[in-house]
Amino acid sequence: PTKPSFHDEL
Amino acid sequence: MNFFRLTADLMHLMSIFVLLLKIQKTRSCSGISFKTQLLYAVVFVTRYLDLPKWISLYNTLMKIFFIATSIYILYLMKVKFRATYDPSQDTFRIEFLLGACLLLALVFNYSFSFIEVLWTFSIYLEAVAILPQLFMLSRTGEAETITTHYLFALGAYRGLYLLNWIWRFYTENYADLIVWIAGAIQTALYSDFFYIYYKK
Numbered sequence: 001p002t003k004p005s006f007h008d009e010l
Numbered sequence: 011m012n013f014f015r016l017t018a019d020l021m022h023l024m025s026i027f028v029l030l031l032k033i034q035k036t037r038s039c040s041g042i043s044f045k046t047q048l049l050y051a052v053v054f055v056t057r058y059l060d061l062p063k064w065i066s067l068y069n070t071l072m073k074i075f076f077i078a079t080s081i082y083i084l085y086l087m088k089v090k091f092r093a094t095y096d097p098s099q100d101t102f103r104i105e106f107l108l109g110a111c112l113l114l115a116l117v118f119n120y121s122f123s124f125i126e127v128l129w130t131f132s133i134y135l136e137a138v139a140i141l142p143q144l145f146m147l148s149r150t151g152e153a154e155t156i157t158t159h160y161l162f163a164l165g166a167y168r169g170l171y172l173l174n175w176i177w178r179f180y181t182e183n184y185a186d187l188i189v190w191i192a193g194a195i196q197t198a199l200y201s202d203f204f205y206i207y208y209k210k
Binding site: 009 | 076189
C-alpha cells in the first residue's frame with residue numbers, strides 16, 4: 001500500500 | 011491541520027469528556043462496556059509508542075491526553091465504581107478481535123518493524139473497538155441519553171476524519187490506504203448504529 005511519509009494524525 | 015481534522019479531534023475529546031462526566035455525575039458506569047474502553051486504551055498505548063517523536067505541541071498533548079484519560083476510565087470502571095459495572099451484560103469476546111487485528115497487522119503493514127506493526131494493529135483495533143459497546147446496547151435494548159451522546163460524538167469524529175482525508179488527498183496529495191480502509195469500516199459500524207437508533 002501507499003506509504004505516508006510519517007504518521008501525523010492522531 | 012484543516013477544519014475537518016481539528017473538528018474531528020475536538021469531537022473525539024468531547025466524547026471522552028461526555029463519558030467522564032456521565033461516570034462522575036451518576037457515580038456509575040452502567041451501560042458502558044468495559045471491554046470497549048479496554049480496547050481503546052490498548053489502541054492509544056500501541057499507537058502512541060512514537061510519543062517521543064516530535065510532530066507538534068498539539069500532537070504531543072493530544073496523545074498524552076488520550077493515553078491518560080483512557081487509562082483513567084479503566085480505573086474508574088474497575089476500581090472506583092466497580093460495583094456499578096455488570097460484567098454479565100458485557101459478554102463480547104474481544105480475544106477474537108485482538109487476535110484478528112494482530113494477525114492482519116502482521117500481514118498488512120507499511121513496514122515490518124515493532125513500532126510500525128503495533129501502529130497498524132492499533133488502526134485495525136480502533137475500527138472494531140466499539141463492537142462490545144454496540145453488542146451490549148443491542149442486548150440491553152436501551153441506551154441512556156448520555157451514552158447516545160457519547161456514541162454520537164465518536165461517530166461524528168470518525169465521519170469528519172473521512173472528510174479530512176478527502177480534503178488532504180486533494181490539497182496535499184496525502185494518501186494512507188491502511189488508515190482509509192480501517193476508517194471506512196469503522197465509520198460504517200457507527201452509521202449502522204445511528205441508522206438503527208434513528209429508526210427507533
